[in-house]
Amino acid sequence: MKLYCLSGHPTLPCNVLKFKSTTIMLDCGLDMTSTLNFLPLPLVQSPRLSKLPGWVLKDGSTFLDKELKECSGHVFVDSVPEFCLPETELLDLSTVDVILISNYHCMMALPYITEYTGFTGTVYATEPTVQIGRLLMEELVNSIERVPKAQSASMWKNKEVQRLLPAPLKDAVEVSMWRKCYTMPEVNAALSKIQLVGYSQKIELFGAVQVTPLSSGYALGSSNWIIQSHYEKVSYVSGSSLLTTHPQPMDQASLKNSDVLILTGLTQIPTANPDGMVGEFCSNLAMTVRNGGNVLVPCYPSGVIYDLLECLYQYIDSAGLSNVPFYFISPVANSSLEFSQIFAEWLCHNKQTKVYLPEPPFPHAELIQTNKLKHYPSIHGDFSNDFKQPCVVFTGHPSLRFGDVVHFMELWGKSSLNTVIFTEPDFSYLDALAPYQPLAMKCVYCPIDTRLNFIQVSKLLKEVQPLHVVCPEQYTQPPPTQSHRTDLMIDCQPPPMSYRRAEVLTLPYKRRYEKIEIMPELADSLVPLEIKPGISLATVSAVLHTKDNKHVLQLPPKPPQPPASKKRKRVSEDVPECKPLKPLLSGSIPVEQFVQTLEKHGFSDVKVEDTAKGHIVLLQEAETLIQIEEDSTHIICDNDEPLRVKLRDLVLKFLQKF
């Protein structure tokens, strides 16, 4: 059992599990933090960005000044943003049989895998995961494609050149692997390979293993996966939450008795309690709006935004914000808000029951009805007519490098009345803001990450008790900036096995058993012999037939008939030759009775010695030694075959044959 670790990002995992002749890819997350090294893509020509000076090397060389721009002491690549793909060299990805997706954030690299590697397998995911994943991809492609960039920078990626660059560009890993965004046809092709599954649905893979998605409580349709054979169980836990938000609660019980538990996707902000952060979000939002400022919330078009809107729905009246417009701008805003209302079966119990009332499960429907929340595909068109300030704008992308958010950053950045509130934990807000410096607007960091924290993990592991835990190396040590926080790491016994990008782990679990079926005719022919009360044994002589990872014992072929004619046997009819079977023995030899028997048979000088493992019976005259142990009996005599046979027969009298 091996695990190939293709991604080093703990919350955007991409691992491949080789288990019983199957090759299963677990998630294919796309690390987008690489985009932070690029200049933002403004929707409207930005004089500020276009006037940024080119970067000049210390020695005055200017050959990179077209590719790299400097802004407030930071250097950015002036090109279309690129993403850091999972490792593609560690193993041949065309051999991957299936890809299991756990949530819509963890499938963003899917087109790169399915369309570029010769992948011919199937992808399994739940319906909301696919639909919302599609929205995320669509938004991503749209945001990048609608701002075409004439030039593409590649010179800086040269290893020799990269060495000369300032941090963080200098330290960026695997830049040669960075790729531009995929296209919509590629997205469609990738998504067409997905097969939809439901929670607890059992999917057979080549008869070798069975995979089952379980609710993970993190997002609409998010799942953990159980990968099991008859005797082994591997649990894959990725992006789970125990908090009561909108999705169905996490199914913990089914994770019990796992041999190996692969644990990824824990909270990225373990010190921030989501409830407190939501409070912080609301307070800062209200304070800004009351002072006449605008609030910008860079976010994904799905996920936490549903909870934020629900929270604001309850809060705006109490905070006197009823007249403040809320705008949600995304090419997929409409679909996202509508999709959320139709996936009732994937929602938490409370929201499910609303559907039967009938009421929309999420209160943002009411916000839209009452015109408090308005959504637009982009800042162009209707939005510019309706736009009123002060207001609250939810828009993407949280990296602040592309999407409508770039426009608002440029528009509102100069006033200290405005506030940008970061709620998505995927990007460092300081890095995200770097190309907008100097910035007058207030910045508030309220990362809301509902995924498991270390206390919850510790309880979960106690509850489900896996034999082995495998996790990214980041979880086995305190965060680098808080080395004293030993509470912020996984604490379990035995200690977890950790992995890092491009590593291959041999999982510590050895397979010991395989299930074999016996054909009814063969079973009929068996005559079990009770050797202990409740335990019966029978010898089986059969042919093991293996096909599609299923093993069947069949009746042995009949002994070859003497050839009726002198025709030569055809080679194709050659069947395995059955040797006559020796009977198996069982039972123990009672030494005293054995000695008496020996004496009856004329051995007068029998002497018994006790040894650590059994007894030695000594026949002095015959110079013979009978060593009786729990699982073996040896007769040692000097070339006296008749004596040995005689003694052997005496021994056999005490044993049962079958």
Place this chain on the structure above:
Amino acid sequence: MSAWQAWFVARARRRFAMSRECAQLLPRVCAALADPRQPGSDDTCLEKLLDWLRDLTELEPTLNVVRDNPCLTEFFTSVLALPEPSPSILSFTLRLAGLLAASEDCFQHLQQENLLFRLFGSGGTLNRAVWEDASVRSGWVEGVHSMMHHQPALRFLCNGGGIDVIFTLQGDPSLFVASAASQLLVHMLTLSVESETTTPLSEKDCNWPACAQMIIKHIEDSLQSGCASHINQSLKLLTSLFGSCRATWTEVLWLRIAKQVESFLIEDSVQTRHMLANLLLNMSRSPVFCDTEGSFWALVTSALEHLTPVQAGPLAVGILSLHKCPQDVRIQAMTVLLQPMDCILRAASQPLEYAGLLDESVSDPSTVESLLSSKSSCASLLCQTLAHLEKLLSLIHLPVDLPYTSLLRSFVTILQFCSGLLIPATPLGSKISQILIGCGRVQKSALDALAALSERKGCDTVIGSLFDILLVYLESPNTSPTVLKKSFQAMSKWLARLPEMSCFNSQWPTEKILQDVFLVLQKRLCSPCWEVRDSSLEFLTSLIKSMRDQDEFRESLLSSEVPKLTENLLEDPESYVRASAVTAVGHLTFITYSLPESAVAGNQYNKEDTTAKLQDILSTDPESFPRRAVISIFTKWLKQGCTGQAEDTEQFVSRAIQTVERDLDWEVRIGGLELVEVFCVQALCRVGLPKCPYAPASSTVTSSIQQNESLQIFCRAKLFKFLFWSLCDYDKPVGQKACDILLVLRASLSPSSMLKDCQGAGDLSAGRGIPWLQRTLRQGSLAQNFPTDAGNGVDFEDPESMMLALGTIDLEELHDELNKSSDHVEKSPQSLLEDILATVGTIDENEADCY
């Protein structure tokens, strides 16, 4: 007997004495209770019956009661004759018999008929199946306790084997019975020693009376038994004895058992050590022991050393609260409480960086260290220690000097540990850090202790880090609402101390810290969690209360967004928050009221606006809390003179009471009356009438003019209508309050003298009105609503009519009437007996129904 005592007894006789009616009812009641065919009676009625009979025996010789009411003894006989009496009746019987037998002659009387033996003796109740019922055992113990007032009762118990029953009952499965049995033994021991010894007992000449001897032997045997439950029972008994009895013989008893008790401290196996702390604490409070030198205090010191920190904590607090105590014991007690704090400090810092709280030679920190490094005990030990320290720090006269600076440092360190901010320098620190991060229980205890410490002087040096950590707590989104509330409380207490801290102004500018506080307050006032908004407003109010006289505070507050946000919260959807916002805005007014005109003009601090907003809440808010808050703030404003000139004030009060008189909430109406009371007192003072203690004596002529003037003010402000209406209020406290105010007004305005002047005027102007008012108030007054039609002829704004009303209505009688409890009719003994008969004695009627 003083006059008032005599009056009291006479009144009690009137109230409780056996009336003829009761004497007639009692035999029927007794017969009904003893009738097994009757349904079980209500236990509350039996309790009341017992209470009444107890009162009766206190007023009359018990023997007379028993002789005059032979039904009582007959009742005992009948109950004893029952083959299967109900547990509640038997329990009642035992308690009643004990009550009557408390008098010695009555005891003899009952004994003559052998009743007590049959009830309490070995041949009686004890052998019945019903003894299994805990209420019967409880009744038995209570009965015995009641009768235990004389030697015959003592002898009856000791000679009849009853004392062994009590010994057994100490271990009764019912905790009530066990505890009562223990108390009974204490009582018997005290009674025996104090009534049966002629010469004072001493260690050498120690002739214990028989009963005392039995009990002491039992105590000694139990202590030596090696059986934990027996030892515990005896230690409980001793604890209770030393807590209640301060006679010198207790020392003689102690000397007999001291060695044995001492041994429990050393033997680890005995599961009774936790009992010792209470025992020693009670002893240390007794003058018999605390004045002795040597052995007792040595034992206390040894206990403080040998008990676990958790067991020794309460003892240490008790010792440190004592005013009389040897210094070395105090030091030992202090060590118990300071050691966990010391360990915290040492764990948090480099070995040589900080010396800690205690000298290591004094004590071995290993036990505490191991407790602190264990997940299961760390938080509870810290919480307990912090609670003990808070208790000590809250004492006004603390007999010891604690190291306040180090304590403050340790509290701050604990809070730093809990917030995950502290980078521990030792392995123990890392362990503690891991356990404490995010531990709300410890945070709350530490904040409480911190708040209590603010009362003590001499911790100025750590103040910087104190404010830092408090700000972290106020700022952090992870702080839970309850922890936040406590952080606010601690912050408010310490901020109030700012001005007196010499070091602070130089090192830490007050202005900076206040700015930070208001910045965080601003955010918290916008919290989506209403509890947070509410505690933020409470915090603001408490800050204004304690710091409003300081310029820096006022400036920082007014230059922040806080006043505006507070005013916004007057419209909060949560009523508690609106109420707190009203209080906060009301207090803000104290600051803005004194601002110069230029600062007020045209900006947010317009008092008229605020008053109008509050007035609006008072008249329209659907919840009562905000309305109560408004009226209470109005009263505060009036008291502090924030309502403007006299005319403005008159209008202000008038408007307020016209709003509250229709309020559905009685507390709001009471609040309105309080406002009226303050207004009246101020008005009377202003014109110099006697209600004001500092008013100069005035001549009769001027006095009459002044009276008239105030009367006119009150009439103009429509006070009388409100007051007379309130007299008829459904809610009695409102009526009482109104009556009190009217009585004061009558005393100040002396209508009798004025009436002479306007004799006949009343008949002319309000002849129909006043008698009608009087009649209404007298007859239906408190039962029916005051008619509101204008045609009733009473002109509440006419000074003469009102003067007439004040002079004519019998306010004293009304006052008495209003002060009678609502159940005064139902509370009589006769009513009780009738009640019992009604519920129990219905059997005849039922039988009749069968035909």
